[in-house]
Amino acid sequence: MVKTQIEVDIMDNELHLDNSYDTPLTPKERNALIRYCIAIGTRARCSTRAILRPFKQKYLTSALREVKSSHLERIEKFKQQIILYQNDESELTEGLIGFFNGIPSKKQYERYLRELIKQENDVINLISKSYSINVNFSCVSKELLEFHNSLNPRITFGYSSVLHEECDFELNDKVKNAFLNASLKEFPDCERDWTRDWGYVFFDSIINLFYEDLRVFRGDRCILDTISHERMLTINLNDEELENFIGFENDGKNSVLTEKLQEIKKRQRKQ
DSSP: OOOOOHHHHHHHHHHEOOOOHHHHHHHHHHHHHHHHHHOOOOOEEEOOOBBBOOOOOOHHHHHHHHHHHHHHHHHHHHHHHHHHHHOOOOOOOOHHHHHHTTTTOOOHHHHHHHHHHHHHHHHHHHHHSSSOBOOOOOTHHHHHHHHHHHTOOOOEEETTSSSEEEEEEEHHHHHHHHHTTTGGSSOSSSSTGGHHHHHHHHSSTTTTTTEEEEEETTTTTEEEEEEEEGGGEEEEOHHHHHHHHHHTTTTTTTTTHHHHHHHHHHHHHOO
């Protein structure tokens, strides 16, 4: 399957800075990148770990319906892929061909997709029988709750089995200043300070307003993607944005980090 130029550009600019990639970045350097992405971003998303409002049954009903719907949509796509491949109307990606160590037979590919369909059905059954509801906003001030509610929170399971709130909001000057002057303004001193690393952000203290899984967009492009508890961080900055990062906040002192990122980009392109 031929990739479009946009897809190629995105792949070329993606830098995976996870622990698993053994990237030589410090918590302070990751924090600086997160701050920069917020500063140049136009929209962001993040999640709470609990529901920050009194619980109502309709929240659970809606969230369960959302989960079931998303998995049913994937099941339908898998079924459609079976039909298309059986009729010689689809091509597999290079990644899938590599997974099968060559082009699979129609029977092999159908068996593979049937297993994926089974997994999707298993998740649907599991989430309806095993989930957690955590309501916790006793330590959040009225002002912080008002700020949180201005970020368009909605109750969902997301990719977890814990009911929580996800925010999707414009990064206007007021919101940018709020995030940049929250926990992100204090650089973490060591690897153990996970609260200021990997897309975690808190206001006042970690027992007050606390977010994780920060994602930042610039237009339609996701320039920062974190999965906090997995210590996963990906940036997608073009060459001009990386160059501009050199002078961000500290009169050119980011040049060493920018050189690190360019080296990481070269290494990851070769893999």
